Amino acid sequence: MNLAIISVTDEGQKLAEIISSYLENDPTVINVDVFHKNVKKTLQQSFRKYDCWVGIMATGIMVRSICPLIESKFNDPAVLVVGENGKHIISLLSGHMGGANHFAVKLAGLIGAIPVITTATDLNGKIGIDTLAYQYWLNIGPSKLTEKSELIKNINQHLAAGGNVDLFLPQQYTFLENHPLISTSYHTKTWGNSFIRASLCGNDLDLSPKRMVAGVGSRKGVTEDQVFFALRSALQSLHLPVDRLDAIATAEIKSEEKGIERAASKIGLNLEIVPLDDIKNFSHPDCTPSDLVNRKFGIPGVAEPVALIEAGENSRLILRKTAYNGVTVAVAVNEV
Known part of the structure; x- marks a missing residue:
């Protein structure tokens, strides 16, 4: 998720920085940008650059600001509104398709707020x-x-x-x-x-x-159990079972790691091997290069690029590279 936080008061700005600091450690949040004031102009320029907007302001300000920008539940970003005292979080727009309901609950847990959800299915204990x-x-x-x-x-x-x-x-x-x-x-x-x-x-x-791929890197000699635990933990961060994966990928330099191969087989998937030349020539805004991997192997990374490459064109990260006891996992989906 690419997320933006925007505030209008000094107290709101302080809360925005607190929320941003909490989300820095969340591997499902790929990027967080923080804005202050100039609400209408900022939203007009950047509304569709983000998956979710968190407005720390009065609901009326946000409603008036986004009204001319709304198109459809299928492509509008999630919009949340938070009071500057941090007591309530309102899921305002794209509660279902954009994930605003889900993120309102998640953010409320982080800052000790009460999530305000108004969609009928959720209120009646159903999943739309x-x-x-x-x-x-x-x-x-x-x-x-x-x-x-x-x-x-x-x-x-x-x-x-x-x-x-x-x-x-x-x-x-x-x-x-x-x-x-x-x-x-x-x-x-x-x-x-x-x-x-x-x-x-x-x-x-x-x-x-959508095609979903887990990219895997590791230390030498990792076991099947280590890799499977890492994959399961990564998918749990996304509230998904490992069965949701369509492929597991790694780089050519890890093709002999039996632990990775056996973990993929345990899930019922073949291990996809990505050639080094494909990784060397690959760039993507979601990737965070690794200086260590670059010095050692001459490539910018393993888990993130192989996940994105194997997911295909129009793919994006939904879990940035995360280490689990010697195993690094990133997850990408194809948006088409």
């Missing part, structure tokens, strides 16, 4: 179909926004009213049955297709998984 798409990195079809919005609205209204929706799952995604809200929201069925389908009264909404 668009929330499911956000949480598990799924693209929603069909391509027409009006048709897609109508299907989502109908499904979520049915769920909020106490109904259940049929959910067809590929074998790889049967782990969704373990989600605590799935059984109260959906009737799950396994099928042979590679995508997920929500079906209500003959109307179908299809969700296609």
Whole structure:
């Protein structure tokens, strides 16, 4: 997540710096920028550069500022509003698809605030179909926004009213049955297709998984258990099981590490080997170069570049490189 925090008062600016310092250690936050004052101008210039905006100000200021910028729940960033005293966090925009509800709860836990969530599915203990798409990195079809919005609205209204929706799952995604809200929201069925389908009264909404890759680097001689623990811990940071991964990748220099290969096999995936030349010639704004790796192997890094390369063009990091007992993991998804 690329996140921006903007404040309008001196007390708000202090809280913004506190929040920023907390998020520096969160591997799921790729970048945090802090702004102060000039709210309308800043939002007009940078609204879509970030996945989430946290406004430390009166709700009315934020509402008036973003109103001309809003387009659709499918591409608007999440917007949260926090009082300068840090007591409440309001999920204002893109609560489901943008993850504002999720991040409001997370941020509230960091600063000891009360999250304010108003979406009907959440208030009724259900998981909306668009929330499911956000949480598990799924693209929603069909391509027409009006048709897609109508299907989502109908499904979520049915769920909020106490109904259940049929959910067809590929074998790889049967782990969704373990989600605590799935059984109260959906009737799950396994099928042979590679995508997920929500079906209500003959109307179908299809969700296609985005390609997700874990890039792995390690010290020499790491064990299968070390690598598996690192992968599981990395995915837990994203609130995902390892079964959600589509591939595990490492660099050519680690191709002989049996621990990495066996951990990939344990999850049921082949280990993808990325040639050194591909890494040397690769650059991406999400990558943080490693001087040590560059001096030793002549490449900018291992975990982050291999994850992004193997995820494909239009990929982004959703977990920056994080070390777990001799094993480094980064996770990337393809946004297409």
